[in-house]
Amino acid sequence: MKEFSITNKSSFKELQIIESLRTVLDPELQINVIDMGLIYHIDAEPDSDAVKIQMTLSSLHCPMGEAILKSVQNRIETDFPGSQVDVQLVWDPQWTYENITEEGLKQLGR
Amino acid sequence: MNPLPKNTPGMYRLIVAHYLISGICFAMLAVLLLTLCGNFPSHYFAPGTLAITHLAALGWGTLIIFGACYQLLPVLLECDLYSTKLPWIVLALFLPGLFCLVYSFWIFDPGLHMQAGGVLLTSSIILFCVIVFKTAAKSKVASAHKDFILTSCVWLAATATLGTLMVFNFQYAFLPKVHLHFLRLHAHMGIAGWFLMLIIGVSAKLIPMFLVSRNQPSNLLSWSFYLINISLLLFMADGYINGLNLKTHLMVLMMLCGLAFYFVYVHKCFRSRLKKKLDIPILKTVLSIVFLSLSVLLLPVIIQFAVKQSAWSVKLSSLYGMLIFMGWITALIMGQTFKTLPFIIWVKKYEHLSGKARIPMPADLYHAKLLKLQYFAYIAFCLSFFAGFLLSNNLLMIAGAVSIVIAAFAYLGNVIIILTHKTTVKL
Numbered sequence: 001m002k003e004f005s006i007t008n009k010s011s012f013k014e015l016q017i018i019e020s021l022r023t024v025l026d027p028e029l030q031i032n033v034i035d036m037g038l039i040y041h042i043d044a045e046p047d048s049d050a051v052k053i054q055m056t057l058s059s060l061h062c063p064m065g066e067a068i069l070k071s072v073q074n075r076i077e078t079d080f081p082g083s084q085v086d087v088q089l090v091w092d093p094q095w096t097y098e099n100i101t102e103e104g105l106k107q108l109g110r
Numbered sequence: 111m112n113p114l115p116k117n118t119p120g121m122y123r124l125i126v127a128h129y130l131i132s133g134i135c136f137a138m139l140a141v142l143l144l145t146l147c148g149n150f151p152s153h154y155f156a157p158g159t160l161a162i163t164h165l166a167a168l169g170w171g172t173l174i175i176f177g178a179c180y181q182l183l184p185v186l187l188e189c190d191l192y193s194t195k196l197p198w199i200v201l202a203l204f205l206p207g208l209f210c211l212v213y214s215f216w217i218f219d220p221g222l223h224m225q226a227g228g229v230l231l232t233s234s235i236i237l238f239c240v241i242v243f244k245t246a247a248k249s250k251v252a253s254a255h256k257d258f259i260l261t262s263c264v265w266l267a268a269t270a271t272l273g274t275l276m277v278f279n280f281q282y283a284f285l286p287k288v289h290l291h292f293l294r295l296h297a298h299m300g301i302a303g304w305f306l307m308l309i310i311g312v313s314a315k316l317i318p319m320f321l322v323s324r325n326q327p328s329n330l331l332s333w334s335f336y337l338i339n340i341s342l343l344l345f346m347a348d349g350y351i352n353g354l355n356l357k358t359h360l361m362v363l364m365m366l367c368g369l370a371f372y373f374v375y376v377h378k379c380f381r382s383r384l385k386k387k388l389d390i391p392i393l394k395t396v397l398s399i400v401f402l403s404l405s406v407l408l409l410p411v412i413i414q415f416a417v418k419q420s421a422w423s424v425k426l427s428s429l430y431g432m433l434i435f436m437g438w439i440t441a442l443i444m445g446q447t448f449k450t451l452p453f454i455i456w457v458k459k460y461e462h463l464s465g466k467a468r469i470p471m472p473a474d475l476y477h478a479k480l481l482k483l484q485y486f487a488y489i490a491f492c493l494s495f496f497a498g499f500l501l502s503n504n505l506l507m508i509a510g511a512v513s514i515v516i517a518a519f520a521y522l523g524n525v526i527i528i529l530t531h532k533t534t535v536k537l
Contacts, residue, residue, distance in 0.1 A: 024464075024465055025471070027453065027456060027471055027472050028320065028453070028472070029322065029385065030471060030473075059185070059319070060188050061184055061185050061188045061189075062185070063181065063184075063185055063453065063457070064453065064457065066457075066461065067456075067457055067460075067461040067464050068464075070461060070462070070464055070465065071464035071465035072465060073465065074463075074464060074465030074466040075465035075466075077466075078465065078466050097322065097324050097384060100322075100384065105384060108322060108384045108385045108386060108387075109385060109386030109387045
């Protein structure tokens with residue numbers, strides 16, 4: 001995911017989006033999609049309504065996949081009214097357990 | 111191309127119907143066990159025991175596995191199910207077949223009803239196998255899970271075919287050896303071939319998924335696969351020709367080695383898990399593995415008593431069957447139901463609201479206290495019923511049977527609570 005940069009205006013909006021996505025949980029593990037490491041890339045210009053999110057899922061043919069993608073879309077549309085959200089599902093690079101953040105591991109009980 | 115599976119309304123109804131009907135079968139099974147308790151048959155080849163065993167194996171175990179397979183096959187094989195209509199035909203053939211068979215065993219009438227039951231069930235099972243094989247043919251995945259699942263279907267079809275032949279043999283007596291001889295082969299094709307293969311295949315994928323395990327050594331599963339299947343094939347051939355004898359110990363040893371590889375796999379998944387807190391459904395799964403271990407450890411003892419023609423071989427064989435059906439399979443299903451069913455319902459009821467409002471999670475859809483009651487009543491059943499059976503103590507057995515009735519109705523109640531869950535969140 002992109003690094004936060006104080007000189008980059010879009011960074012502030014992307015940071016807000018990250019915080020918003022921290023409320024979207026994986027229904028089984030109950031960890032948010034950011035700490036699960038499912039979000040690969042966020043593209044949001046401050047002057048534009050377009051929000052592009054590239055994300056993955058923990059497994060191909062995940063039965064909850066559709067629900068998680070829809071949650072991400074719904075969350076952004078709710079928190080940023082009027083935005084045009086484009087959630088792209090990508091499989092490369094493939095998600096591994098190494099993607100889970102330290103905070104995610106803590107939530108799992110480690 | 112959309113690679114994500116989504117249940118159509120028809121598939122949703124189908125899967126839910128399997129969970130509900132098998133829950134009803136479990137409640138019926140518990141009540142039948144209670145009615146049998148005052149005068150529990152000393153031999154496993156008795157009308158009541160045959161009825162209960164077939165209700166447990168088919169109505170409770172197999173039916174819920176069929177339903178779960180329709181949901182899980184696309185996940186395990188990473189492709190869509192071959193057909194969404196054929197499973198309805200499978201169910202339509204299975205249910206009348208099951209009730210004809212169980213009823214005719216209960217009253218022991220080896221006539222038309224029993225034969226029709228056998229034919230209907232076998233047709234249904236063969237059709238189920240067609241669905242699984244056709245789905246697997248579309249899948250590009252090569253994995254140990256797939257091998258286990260496909261092989262389990264072959265064993266299931268063989269079990270049902272031999273069972274139906276035995277049903278006809280009651281009336282026409284055409285089989286070359288006595289009934290008990292074939293019963294042993296029929297039972298083990300079903301237990302080790304169908305249930306064990308299928309459960310290893312599915313759990314090898316689901317356990318690390320639920321526990322978030324880093325280490326999933328699939329080479330252990332391959333060893334397990336070959337050792338269990340070879341031992342089972344040898345048991346079938348030698349068991350048919352010679353019956354139980356000292357050589358059977360070698361086959362059991364091979365089977366135990368195969369199981370040991372699976373247990374090591376599960377152990378490694380647990381050791382490397384990222385999710386540290388274990389919930390009740392996972393604890394039930396652990397309990398089921400304990401019962402499986404206990405039952406297979408009984409096998410060498412049973413063989414030894416059978417070779418010596420001791421009456422204990424019959425008693426321990428009955429205990430072995432109970433540990434398999436009421437221990438291993440029941441504990442596993444009771445646990446895994448609350449890992450799978452809430453998700454199916456949650457997707458249906460909350461997917462569209464997810465991310466828009468604060469909504470319950472799948473684990474919030476069942477009644478937690480009822481789940482605890484079911485868990486403790488089931489443990490009470492295991493302790494008192496199995497002890498009562500071994501000590502020939504009727505009072506303990508009745509206490510155990512009452513406990514399983516409580517556990518079964520708590521289970522069924524919780525399944526109904528999940529199925530009738532109403533979306534309360536509004537935007």
